[in-house]
Amino acid sequence: MNRRLAVSRVRACLAAVQPGIRLDELDDDTPLLAERVISSLDVLNLILHLEEASGRKVSREQLVPGSFRDVRTIARVFLMSGDSE
Amino acid sequence: MSNIDFDRFLRKLSAASERSPLDPRRIEWPAEVDPDSWYFSPELISLYGTPVWEAMSARERKRLSLCEAANFFSLNIHGEKYLIGEIRRRLVAGDDSELTRYLSHFIAEEARHMAYFSEFCERYAGKIYPDRSVRLEAGDDRELDRLLLFARIYVFEEIVDHYNRTMARDERLTGIAREINRMHHAEEVRHLAFGRRFLMRCVHRELNGWSDSMRAELHRQLAVYLEFVWTSYCNPDVYRDAGIDSPFEVWQATSTSTRAAAHRAAINRKRLGFLDVIGLLEAT
Numbered sequence: 001m002n003r004r005l006a007v008s009r010v011r012a013c014l015a016a017v018q019p020g021i022r023l024d025e026l027d028d029d030t031p032l033l034a035e036r037v038i039s040s041l042d043v044l045n046l047i048l049h050l051e052e053a054s055g056r057k058v059s060r061e062q063l064v065p066g067s068f069r070d071v072r073t074i075a076r077v078f079l080m081s082g083d084s085e
Numbered sequence: 086m087s088n089i090d091f092d093r094f095l096r097k098l099s100a101a102s103e104r105s106p107l108d109p110r111r112i113e114w115p116a117e118v119d120p121d122s123w124y125f126s127p128e129l130i131s132l133y134g135t136p137v138w139e140a141m142s143a144r145e146r147k148r149l150s151l152c153e154a155a156n157f158f159s160l161n162i163h164g165e166k167y168l169i170g171e172i173r174r175r176l177v178a179g180d181d182s183e184l185t186r187y188l189s190h191f192i193a194e195e196a197r198h199m200a201y202f203s204e205f206c207e208r209y210a211g212k213i214y215p216d217r218s219v220r221l222e223a224g225d226d227r228e229l230d231r232l233l234l235f236a237r238i239y240v241f242e243e244i245v246d247h248y249n250r251t252m253a254r255d256e257r258l259t260g261i262a263r264e265i266n267r268m269h270h271a272e273e274v275r276h277l278a279f280g281r282r283f284l285m286r287c288v289h290r291e292l293n294g295w296s297d298s299m300r301a302e303l304h305r306q307l308a309v310y311l312e313f314v315w316t317s318y319c320n321p322d323v324y325r326d327a328g329i330d331s332p333f334e335v336w337q338a339t340s341t342s343t344r345a346a347a348h349r350a351a352i353n354r355k356r357l358g359f360l361d362v363i364g365l366l367e368a369t
Contacts, residue, residue: 016337039309040219040309040313041309041312041313041316043219044217044218044219044313044316044317045316045340047217047219048217048321048333048336052321052333057215058217060215060216063216063217063218063219064219065219065220067219068219
């Protein structure tokens, strides 16, 4: 999955788990947890949406706080891993 | 409660653990799944009462009950693995001998529970459902961190025990499912008694001296954890394994349904009122 598509899918996943989110105000490097754009509860739902978007199960190694830092990181870790970037 | 009373209480719990350890090796495991048996009480199944449930045949519902049981036991495995790790980490620095002694029993009991939950999942579902939790909230305040750990354990165990108690008594369930729920309930009763006393003691000793912002953070994190526990009870992998069409869409509709919210709220009210009373969790 290329970077642009992956980022777009991450944004769609975020909108699904947090319907009030203002995607137009969210940069790809906005710290999502540090700025409380999403909560730790949202992360569980987000993981399920990312699995659905990628067609792959996440691994325990991916489930560390740093993987959810921002849109760009989520795209790279969950949707582009194994692909050429 | 004075230190002497608390130590006396801990000694009683330790003595009870030493007197009657339940031995999972005595469990008689049926050779295979009975497709006509219930493995989970229908009313506790996440899809119960939904249009998807109504459209299922009796056998499909029973297949789903097996997958729900495996998910429930998997959640227990992951939850117990987490608490064993966290308590063991604190035992190293422990300086309270009665507390250390009882927590050693607590850990040993949790390890035994994991053994029979794992056996059930591997034997009848062919898998342990994966742990999707991410530990995000570890703060640098030791008092808050410790209180949150034991409050989380308590929340987790109260909800689990509601399910265990209900299913241990449910005569519709096949014997092995009832037995595992019964065994777990028998030991968790002590863990819950410990949790209530320990949390009450922490509140009396520590919480009154906390700032409003620390209390707010405690309430926020515990409320998020409670939601997290409930969210985990609804798993699209379960629906996929039960042969349900569009499992992800079914999960989305079910996890946010008013029925699910009412079910969770009723159990929260029934089992978590204590946390409200001692000021750890608001609006249960």
